[in-house]
Amino acid sequence: MKIIFMGTPDFAVSALRKLHEAGHEIVLVVTQPDKPKGRSKLYLATPVKEEALRLGIEVFQPDRIKKSENIEVLKKYEADVFVVAAFGQILSKEILDMPKYGCINIHASLLPKYRGAAPIQWAILNGEKKSGVTIMQMDEGLDTGDMLLSKEVDIEDTDTADLLHDKLSETGADLIVEALDILEKGELKAIPQPEGPLFYASMIKKEDGALDFTKRANEIALKVRAFQSWPGTFASLNGNYIKFCMAEPVFEESGKEPGTVCRVEKDCFYVQTGEGELKVTRIQPQGKKAMSVKDYFLGNKIELGDIFTKTER
Numbered sequence: 001m002k003i004i005f006m007g008t009p010d011f012a013v014s015a016l017r018k019l020h021e022a023g024h025e026i027v028l029v030v031t032q033p034d035k036p037k038g039r040s041k042l043y044l045a046t047p048v049k050e051e052a053l054r055l056g057i058e059v060f061q062p063d064r065i066k067k068s069e070n071i072e073v074l075k076k077y078e079a080d081v082f083v084v085a086a087f088g089q090i091l092s093k094e095i096l097d098m099p100k101y102g103c104i105n106i107h108a109s110l111l112p113k114y115r116g117a118a119p120i121q122w123a124i125l126n127g128e129k130k131s132g133v134t135i136m137q138m139d140e141g142l143d144t145g146d147m148l149l150s151k152e153v154d155i156e157d158t159d160t161a162d163l164l165h166d167k168l169s170e171t172g173a174d175l176i177v178e179a180l181d182i183l184e185k186g187e188l189k190a191i192p193q194p195e196g197p198l199f200y201a202s203m204i205k206k207e208d209g210a211l212d213f214t215k216r217a218n219e220i221a222l223k224v225r226a227f228q229s230w231p232g233t234f235a236s237l238n239g240n241y242i243k244f245c246m247a248e249p250v251f252e253e254s255g256k257e258p259g260t261v262c263r264v265e266k267d268c269f270y271v272q273t274g275e276g277e278l279k280v281t282r283i284q285p286q287g288k289k290a291m292s293v294k295d296y297f298l299g300n301k302i303e304l305g306d307i308f309t310k311t312e313r
Contacts, residue, residue, distance in 0.1 A: 001180055004079040004099070005057075006030040006065075007048045011165060012085035014046040014173035015106055016051050019083065023208045026057050027077045032088050033061045066092045074098060081183070083176060084138065093140055101183060106172040108165075109201070110134060110150055112193040115143035116201035120168065121161050124226035126199065127218075131164060132171040133157055135179045137190055146190035149179045158274050160228040196243035206231045210310050213259035217276030232284070235259075236311040237302070245290045246282035253277070263304040267294035 004014050004025045011140075020026055029052035034043040045053070052059050062070040071094055074082075081101040084091070089301075096103050109119035110132040118120075123131045132152040139145040153167050182188040209231035211220060224233045224247045232243045254262035256272045263270040263277070270277045284290040285300070298301075 001025065001184055001228075002080045003180075004028045004074060004077055004082045005029060005048075005052075005085075006082060006087040006091075007085040008046045008088045009086050010047045011108065011172075012087075012106075014169045015083065015085050015176050016048060016178050017055070018173040019180070020055050020057070022180075024180065027079055028060055028074075028086070029057050030060045030062070030065065030179045046066055062089075065089045065095065067114050071095060071098075077111055080193060080244065082181070083180075086247045090140065096138055104148065104176070104179065104183075105143075105168050106176050107134045107143055107147070108168045108279045109137050109170065110152065111136060111143060111147055112196060112198055112232065114201045116226040117203040120164050121204055121226045122199065122201040123155065124159065124161055125222055127222055128154055131168065133168055133175050134155060135172075135175050144193060144300045146192050148188055149175055151175055151183075160225045162229050171197075171294060173205055174206035175176065176298045186222070203235050204231060204247075207312050209233045211235045211244065211313055212310050213278075213308060214274040216253070217273040217278045220278050221247050221249045222272055233309060235308040237306060241286040241311060242283075242308075244280055245284055245288070246277050247280045250277040250279045257307070259308045260302055261302055261308070264302060267292065268299065269293060271308055 002017060003024050005026050007016060009030050029048060031046045031048045034045055036042060037044045039122050049059050060073060081099050084103055084104040084107040092101060110135040114122055125210050132150055134147050135149040136147055137145045152172055153171055154223055155164060171299050179188060209227050211233050222246050225231050234241060234243045254272045254277060256262050258272055258274050260272045261269055262272045268281045270279050280293060282290060282292050283296060
């Protein structure tokens with residue numbers, strides 16, 4: 001099958017690789033333009049571009065895919081289907097209708113729940129025990145198209161957004177290969193998304209990572225897991241910005257004010273929350289790499305009675 005593949009971040013790389021390994025003819029990869037990263041501001045290729053170049057596939061990087069001249073580029077390839085995985089731009093109806101089999105999306109949730117930009121983070125934030133991937137026929141709505149295939153993935157109590165991302169990326173890659181095989185046989189059935197309770201997975205912003213210790217310990221621990229890579233979870237201690245990288249709820253009460261360090265051990269410390277204590281085992285001090293609390297204590301102190309406060313940094 002002739003495919004134009006549209007994707008940008010790490011999540012889409014496994015799908016591109018497995019479609020190539022399955023023998024599909026990927027005639028073009030469309031990804032976002034290179035962007036400056038870090039303090040050096042060097043322009044870096046997207047993960048999908050790097051993989052496409054490794055596989056020897058032509059790459060196209062339009063600033064706006066809906067421009068007429070960019071649509072003309074897509075038409076030249078006469079692809080049977082467009083496969084879309086976290087591309088990052090909205091497709092026009094003209095593009096959606098262009099290929100024989102339309103545009104098929106790999107979405108990292110069990111639709112119709114968690115439509116939107118950040119389904120992985122919000123599934124963990126909300127304490128879900130299951131997530132999954134849906135292969136969806138794209139329409140003009142936001143993740144509203146007919147479902148073609150789906151598969152559940154368990155969310156373990158220790159899963160961070162990074163770990164769940166990797167599981168869903170691999171699941172999505174396997175599922176899109178399966179979907180295209182069934183599609184070629186003419187046996188893929190489209191199922192309209194059911195009506196029901198939805199949760200829109202809105203984009204995560206930097207300020208969302210600020211920790212509020214008046215919340216319950218289990219809510220804060222979920223937030224630490226959900227926001228591990230972006231935007232991180234953070235608070236201020238004695239004027240210093242500290243990221244919380246690994247933490248778990250402990251259902252004990254010290255009687256101290258929320259945010260107060262109520263216990264300190266050689267490899268962890270405990271912070272009182274609005275309900276229960278938060279056991280913290282890994283942090284990232286300002287200007288340093290992430291480290292275990294045990295390693296942090298080799299040259300630094302966090303003492304009983306210290307108070308973590310909310311910061312919007």
